Amino acid sequence: METLIVYESLWGNTRQVAEEIARGAREGSDALTLCAVADAPSSLRASVGLLIIGAPTHAFTLPTPSSRAEARAHGAAVAHAPGVREWLATLEVEAAPPRVAAFDTRQGRSFMVGSAAKSIARAAKRRSLVVSDSADFVVTSREGPLEQGELERAFAWGRALTASR
Secondary structure (H helix, E strand, C coil), X not given: CEEEEEECCCCCHHHHHHHHHHHHHHHHCCEEEEEEHHHCCCEECCCEEEEEEEEECECEECCCHHHHHXXXXXXXXXXXXXXXXXXXXXXXXXXXXXXXXXXXXXECCCHHHECHHHHHHHHHHHCCCCEEEEEEEEECCCCCCECXXXXXXXXXXXXXXXXXX
């Protein structure tokens, strides 16, 4: 099974989580591609059996152009390129949809924080994709770092996602 992991990261925390998910998923994948959303393909090949999408939670949802601009103003290394929200809106699915998993990074464990993973699931559904698995990874502040143990959890989640197929 080919695995594609696409992520958007503003402070580097979501990138770290994506890298650990990739490390865990590598064993159960025939091929694995990890890429920032700016480098993500515009269409999914039929060979992709698992698509994992991740982004930080901004104002209860996926980052927007204005929330990315605000992050840049606070020192985040954010490209002016589109993010996961825009990528999913234009993604073409060439064949049978792959299994999809979504993850996010967010500040705190309360449901009041919101969830980019839930927003990814809604956006994926509009592209005829169904998110079957999701995970939230917690950062200690807007800039991070990740809470203790979150990278280990990301590795284990990646391993579990590919072990189940």
